[in-house]
Structures are given as C-alpha cells and as structure tokens.
Amino acid sequence: MQVPKLYRWTRLLSFKIFLVAFVVTLISLSLLGRWCSQQNPYQNFVRFHQLITPEALYYPTISHLRAIAKEQLQDQDKVGVIVGGSSVFNGATQPPNRIWTKHLQELLGDRYRVVNFALPSGRVQGGGAIAAQSLLNEGYKIIFTSDMTGKFTLDGGEVYNYFLWDAVYKKLIKDDSTLRREIDLSQIDRSRWNELNLRMWLDSVFYFNDLWTSIGYRYFFTVWNFLIAGDFPAQSFTKPRSQTLDPESKRELKPVPERYKVLGNDEMVHDIIIKACNYLLDEKKQKPRGIDDINHDAQIAFPKSFHQHTLLVINHASPYYLETLPSQYQGCWQKGTALVTQEMQKNGYWALDIGREVEFTAEDFGDFLHLSPQGGMKLAESLAPKIQQIATSLGYLK
C-alpha cells in the first residue's frame, strides 16, 4: 500500500530530527506554560463570569487563581479575603460594577483585599478554597469565605474537581491521603477518575492548560460553546474570551413579583425548598440525613488548621417564597440553616446564618436564591465586621 501523495513529504524527514524537534517543541511550550502560570492574564479581574468558566468550556487553572490573588494582595501585609462558593457569592443577578464583593472591599478598607473566586454551580470546596489554602501555606494572611448552597463536596464536584488535583500535583497543597481515599471510594466512573488523575499529573509537568488558557483568554480560543452563540453564524470560533462580556452586565431586574415568575410557578420552587428541608432535617425519616453527609464532607474536605480561617455563610432564600410555603413547612428553611450553622461551628468553622443576621426582603433577591445588588450590599455589611473579627482572632491586625 502506497503512502498518499499528501503525506509523501514525511518520508524525506529523518526520524531523529523529527524526534528532536518534537522534544524541543514540547519542552519550549512547557516552559512557556510554566511562565504563563505565574502571570495573571485577567486584567481588571472582578469575577469568573459564566463565559470564562467550565460552563463555557473554559478552564481557568489554580495557578491563574493564585496569580490573580497575588497581584491583588500585592504583598503579604494585606489580609486576603478569598471568596469561594456558588453563583450566589459569584454575584449572579448583580452587574460587575455593583457586585457585592466591591462593596465588601469598600467596607473593609485598604488593609484587606477581597478576591472573588466563586463559580457558577460551585461548592464550598473549589478553586477559591484551594487557592486560599495554597496562599496560606506560602505565608499570606488569608481568610476564606464561601456560601453554602447544598453540599460541601469533597473535591469540588464533577465540574470543578480539576482544581483540587491541579493544586495537588503541582504541589501547591498537600496530598491528603484521607481526602484522596474518600474521593476514590466515592467514584462511580473509574475510567474518568483515572483519566482525570493522569491529565492533571501530566499538566503539572507540561503546564499545557496554563498555556492554552492564557492564549485562549488573550489571543484566540477555538472551543465553541452555545453560551457564546450570539446570532448565527456571527460569533466566530476564535474570539478570545477576554472579549466576552460578563452576561450580568446586561441584566435588568424586573420589579417584584415579576422577577420571580421567570423561574416558573411558585409551587415548583416550594417543592425545591421542601425537598431541601427534608434532605437536611430528615423530616421524612430518610437515612442517611443530608446533614450527616455535609458534616462528613466538612470534616475531611479541608485540613483542620484551615477551618479557623474559613467563614461559611449559610444561604437564605427569598422571603417571597419562604413566606408563602404551605403552613406545615413554614420555618423549615430557617430550621435547616440553623442546624447547618450549628454543625459547621462544631467542626471548627466560623459560620453565619445570614437569614438570622440580616432582615432580607423580596427586593433583596434577584430570584429564589441569588441576591440582587441591594441584597448584596446587605450581605457585605453583615460580613465585614465578621471578617474583621476573624482577622483579629487570627492575629492578622497587629
């Protein structure tokens, strides 16, 4: 069988030269990737909006999170407040110029630097928590705060679990054998788990994800995703992600109660709340209880020494829904959040039941769970003194 004409030129190449060229190229790109991992490509960073997250097939690395934080912290005298968690703390329904973390920064003042690493569909364990731990290991003054919407998760969940292994294999945090064993035992799809480990180990050697993510943010990105669809076929395949606009920039919140109708009928949301209460409180006597799962994860996910640096904010839901629940479920959400707060405090975390601390109204929410700009300001005003209290207790403010 003859080689096709298109490929006959390959026969002229010496394999030794080809191999040397391949190895040299691989090493050069790896070194470039390593250099990129130390740089912050995200100018004027506010948050990881949806179009620069894995939801849009863009995967920021733990190195980049650290580079962003270090740039904002400037030196090790500042107290870094790393924000993690879900879309609630990411500021969904808040435009970037009115995001709650900006207000928190203003309240805390110049001795603090607030960096928002919360992610859509994120959990307590995730990029923010891991970046915070790694910076703490390097001697930075760090307080980590996250919202708790549902589960803690040991590895950050299916979408964001790569952050943990990115940090472990790059030796930015310790490879906790208990945590690894627990995560390993929970894996259903072994081949995906094995592939993830191999991928992250290879990335810790070659740094290809840091290189690609940097190029993709600044110069061109070839992975298409429906979130950047626009009009057919206007959106190019190669637009760098730095040219994507934060989707929340264009959001205009409708007045109450129209803004709540977007989610669907009220009964549907009530069902969600009731299921959450049953999960946590075991109202239907279903074993295991949700709170047991959360406790288990909260004990293992972070090193014990990190618990005292962590402020967990147990989310409140919009009074628009809570006050219209069927009578037998009135107060169940508050019972649930009180229980979670109590259990997290027993685990050595700072925990805040935000619904008890702040008098939220329906206008303070953009939808069922996410705070509007107005609600975000109240959140910031409630957290600021708590963060200052934590900083004092950690001896950060001498």
Next chain:
Amino acid sequence: MIFLSYWFLIFVVATVIFYWAIPTVRAKQIVLLAACFAFYVHFAGGWISTIPILILGIITYLCGWSRRKWFCISAIVICVTALVFYKYTVFLLNDLIHAFVPNSAEIILQQINPVLPHIAPLAISFFVFEFVHYLVDVSKGNYSITNPLQFALFGLFFPSLVAGPIKRYEDFIPQIQNPAQPTGGDMVYGSVRIASGLVKKVVADNLTIYLNYWDKHFDTMSLQWRWFFLLLIAFRIYLDFSGYSDMAIGYAQWLGIKLPENFNFPYIASNLRDFWQRWHISLSTWIRDYIYIPLGGNRHGTVRKILNAIVAFGLCGLWHGAGWNFLVWGLWHGFGLAVSSNYKSLMGLAGEKLNEGLQAVPFLGWGITFLYVCFGWLLFFYPIDQAWKMAKLLFGLSA
C-alpha cells in the same frame, strides 16, 4: 472517542516500545495480542463485551480452518444473525414488524427485552464485516489463517477495531507474519497522520456542538446561511470520520502495519461512482465485493444492475444505523448511483448530449455530485420528516 484520552496515548506508546523491543516474531504477536485484549477490555467495553467477539471469532476461525464451504456459510449466517440481533432487533420489532402486526411485535419485544443487551458490543459492525469477508474468501478457495494467534490479531487489531478501516486478511496477515522494522520515515509518517487526525477531530468536534445547537433554528435562518449550514454538515462528517481513520492508520504505522486508505478527497468527486471510490473506501469496496457482486453485479442487464446497486446501498445505509433515515440515505445513494451510471444508455440521444455537456463543463458534474451528497447528509443525520423539511427550506419553500 477512545483515541482521545491520555491513558490511550500512554497505552499505545508503551505497546509500540514493547513491540519493537522484542526480537522474535512470535513474541511480538503475543505482546500485540495482549495489548489488543487490554484495549478492548479497558477502553472499548469491558470483559462482558468481549464475549460476543470471542465467540464469533472462534466460530469464524474454526470454520475457516476447516475450509469447508458449508461450514463457512454457516459461520457467515451466525455472524450476520449476531449483528442483526444486537443491532437491529429493536428496530425490526418497533419500526418494521410493528407497522404490520403491532400486538405481536410488542409481545415479542416484551419477551426478549430481558435478554436484549442495552447496547451492542462495540465495533460489532466492523468485526462482523471482517469475519464475513474472511469466510467468503476462504469458501471460494483462498487460504485460511491456521495460526490462531494471527487470526486473533486480525480480529482484534486495536487501531482499526472500533471504526475501521475494514481490513482484508490477505494484506494484513503477511505484515503480521513478517513484521518489517519501520524506517524513520515510517514513524514520521505515522506521527504526522496521527497529528492530522487530531487536528481534524478538534475541528469536527467543535462543528458538532455548533451544529447540534443551531439546527433547532434552521427554519429562522436566512437562505444563504441555511446553505452554509448544509456545507458545515458535510465537512463535519468528513473531518470526524477521516480524522479517526488518520489516527487509526498512524497508530498502525507505528506498529509497522499498513492499513488501507479510507478517504481520498471525496468532495472533489465528479460523479457518485467517483465519490464512493473516495469515501469510506474500505466499506464501499466491501459492499461491492460481498453484496453487489454476489447479487449479480452488472452481469445480468441494466435493470438487475440498477436493482443490485440500490439493494447494496440500502444495506450499506442500514449498516450505519438501525433507523429508517439510514435506510433511505442508503437508497438515496443507490438510486443516485444507478442514475449516474446508466443515464447515458437509458436516455438515448438526450443522455449522450447530457454526458457531453458534463464532460465540457466538469464543474457541473462536481457541483451536482457535491449537492447530491450534501442533501444525502440531511437524511443521514436527521429523521426523514425533518430532513425533508430542511430540504424544502433550502429552496425557500415553507416547511
């Protein structure tokens, strides 16, 4: 996509290194067979999925080894029955038989559902075709593979196992029996082929997400963008499939095995016959040799020739998937091939003039062929009614 995992890359590099480090031919074959098993078990389905391919392989080997015609025919029947059972039972019962005797079809389906596998064994379409080719050739008097190791390698060769190219044992076995140390040029060629396949796959996978998102909006697109969409469909499948073939050929080359070419710039074809000599070449030659020619080919007059082509391509369509749209796609090509091969004789003087016109303006022949193939892809990817709707929209007619 099995080839696109890091573990597969580690696996293939380790296999290649071990394979060439071993000096003796027999030991090489054992190592390669072990690697093929490991590939099937780990990457392609697990231990349970190996059972059908092992059973069919043993039957094929033994019947081929006997060199008795009726044994070979029985083995062919068993292989084809297995293919039909795994891949087409639900389609036959739900879509075909149900249309005539719905109650009976439902009863049968209920009875066999517990034993019906949820998914067909991976690559069953490919290894059954290779086994059938082997059995047919042996029954005609060609030599049989007596060495079970070599036969197992023929059936399980991992670069081509999952999606081809469909091998011919007369080309494959001598390369296994006398593995030639690859030259530097061979390794470079293999590496470039793999890289080329990877690039095609990146583009194809992007196009897939893009098209899957936008096809819901086809009716609201402007006319020119609908045609652009059709073009993207054509290139998506070409890049996807040829990219996979490139990688298969490249990995095989690393092992010193030359697999048959599967694509040769199909979209420059000047007529449908030319297209099928450039598209999925290993399949189209198989269809020609083991369905079209046994049916009579072109040896029994024009009408029979046309019928044979239509039947062969109908089966070719069904081979791609268990669905009416695949069957219709196959018939679309069968019919098109019949027309393009016979219009000269069937249309008399008008046919001659038309032929002269096409010869004088080659672009016309290319354009008609390309458009015909592109419209065929609508049938391949969408249910028949949706494909028909999209075709009407392409001409500005309301859906």
